[in-house]
Amino acid sequence: HELGIEDIKVIFNNALSFKPQREINVVFSGGEPTLSPIFLEAVRHAKSRGFHRLHVATNGVRFAESREFAFEAKEAGLHAVYLQCDGVSEEKNKHRGLGNYMEVRGKALDNIAAAGMRTTLQATVVNGLNNNGLGDLVRFAIQNIDKIHGVVLQPVMFAGRDERVSAEGRYARRYPLTELAFDLHEQTSIGWQPMRDWFPLSALGIFAHLCDVLHPEAELGSLFQETHPNRGIFSPLLVDTHEKEAVPIPVFFNLEQFMRDIVEITDSARGPAVTKALVSLSILRNFDQQKAPSGFGLGELRRVLEDCFYRIAGRGDDWSERAYSHQGRWRVMILNGVWFQDAFNYDFSGICNSTTPVATQQGEISFCAYYGGGWRKVIEYQNRTATLAEWHRGHGRHEIYAKGKKVELGRPIPSAQTQLVRIEVDPVPVPTGASERSD
Numbered sequence: 129h130e131l132g133i134e135d136i137k138v139i140f141n142n143a144l145s146f147k148p149q150r151e152i153n154v155v156f157s158g159g160e161p162t163l164s165p166i167f168l169e170a171v172r173h174a175k176s177r178g179f180h181r182l183h184v185a186t187n188g189v190r191f192a193e194s195r196e197f198a199f200e201a202k203e204a205g206l207h208a209v210y211l212q213c214d215g216v217s218e219e220k221n222k223h224r225g226l227g228n229y230m231e232v233r234g235k236a237l238d239n240i241a242a243a244g245m246r247t248t249l250q251a252t253v254v255n256g257l258n259n260n261g262l263g264d265l266v267r268f269a270i271q272n273i274d275k276i277h278g279v280v281l282q283p284v285m286f287a288g289r290d291e292r293v294s295a296e297g298r299y300a301r302r303y304p305l306t307e308l309a310f311d312l313h314e315q316t317s318i319g320w321q322p323m324r325d326w327f328p329l330s331a332l333g334i335f336a337h338l339c340d341v342l343h344p345e346a347e348l349g350s351l352f353q354e355t356h357p358n359r360g361i362f363s364p365l366l367v368d369t370h371e372k373e374a375v376p377i378p379v380f381f382n383l384e385q386f387m388r389d390i391v392e393i394t395d396s397a398r399g400p401a402v403t404k405a406l407v408s409l410s411i412l413r414n415f416d417q418q419k420a421p422s423g424f425g426l427g428e429l430r431r432v433l434e435d436c437f438y439r440i441a442g443r444g445d446d447w448s449e450r451a452y453s454h455q456g457r458w459r460v461m462i463l464n465g466v467w468f469q470d471a472f473n474y475d476f477s478g479i480c481n482s483t484t485p486v487a488t489q490q491g492e493i494s495f496c497a498y499y500g501g502g503w504r505k506v507i508e509y510q511n512r513t514a515t516l517a518e519w520h521r522g523h524g525r526h527e528i529y530a531k532g533k534k535v536e537l538g539r540p541i542p543s544a545q546t547q548l549v550r551i552e553v554d555p556v557p558v559p560t561g562a563s564e565r566s567d
Contacts, residue, residue, distance in 0.1 A: 263315025
């Protein structure tokens with residue numbers, strides 16, 4: 129099931145057909161999307177159609193191999209990268225198959241940052257495998273705040289090959305978001321409090337409403353999170369880029385009350401000027417200077433909130449550049465915990481409120497319904513290009529990194545077309561019983 133560029137153009141046209149139109153996050157995923165010879169062309173097309181929030185979910189190998197590729201992706205319109213990273217050691221990532229995963233990840237981070245993009249670490253959390261290393265992962269992100277602007281922690285979903293998991297194995301490996309909040313409290317020393325510092329991911333929709341009120345004449349609405357409250361959680365950290373230290377924002381700023389204030393302010397619909405004034409008053413009343421880090425005052429708070437607000441709900445042709453424009457001492461890093469449904473915890477109410485659709489030739493379908501509800505098999509069968517063997521014989525095969533094979537960094541990298549390995553066609557079988565003739 130391999131999309132062609134015309135398929136991709138149709139998918140983006142379909143996405144633009146919804147009215148009224150809001151900003152859309154686009155994630156190129158796979159498989160490994162950076163291996164596709166049309167990846168950069170697809171990014172350019174999306175950018176030309178007005179999509180600005182363009183991301184790729186990747187293992188990082190292509191970015192690690194070639195800094196030029198990172199610059200080409202940025203030039204094409206790519207905004208940021210979701211980098212697979214299940215821990216800060218080779219042991220935590222050995223199931224990825226790479227023998228030097230940590231080296232690959234470090235090089236990928238360097239090249240992505242050099243190209244002017246930021247990275248979000250994306251970890252699949254499996255109970256008993258890597259949940260005891262989440263604190264180390266967060267510390268790594270804080271230490272690399274100049275390259276990393278967030279962490280997404282996704283409890284494992286039992287889909288695809290994992291659907292055959294035994295009941296005992298499933299219960300042993302299942303990892304709920306409540307455990308995530310408590311594990312990070314125990315594994316870090318930044319003062320995380322599970323009941324104070326974590327909020328439903330859907331609460332970010334509050335800031336989308338605020339952005340819409342402040343820009344009533346905008347052609348596009350803000351990026352809106354109207355997911356089921358149980359789908360995900362988030363926690364914002366304030367990071368000191370000089371000291372490489374972090375503190376949960378609710379320690380010194382009553383974020384829960386601030387969001388309640390925003391709801392009342394936007395519901396009153398008093399216009400942009402009055403709304404800005406009321407938001408400023410809410411910031412003032414919810415800020416506790418005595419509990420804030422040394423050197424962090426009301427002015428700094430306002431700047432980081434504006435930066436965070438723009439990243440979450442901003443819009444415009446220059447959004448990608450402005451989202452990275454704040455380069456001061458203090459920055460906000462958002463930690464997300466997001467779970468996806470599988471056949472064993474399927475919840476129709478969550479499916480109905482999904483804001484994470486998978487784009488296919490047949491249209492868009494909820495991510496959880498696609499992977500957890502069995503629709504992936506249907507769509508791929510209806511649109512299959514070839515069997516795997518047929519595809520390899522006709523198109524060649526990329527180099528495969530598995531069973532501990534190391535990626536050779538620093539060598540010249542051929543183009544996506546020329547690095548394919550040709551596969552010989554199957555030999556013609558000799559009929560049984562055939563005999564050689566002496567004449």
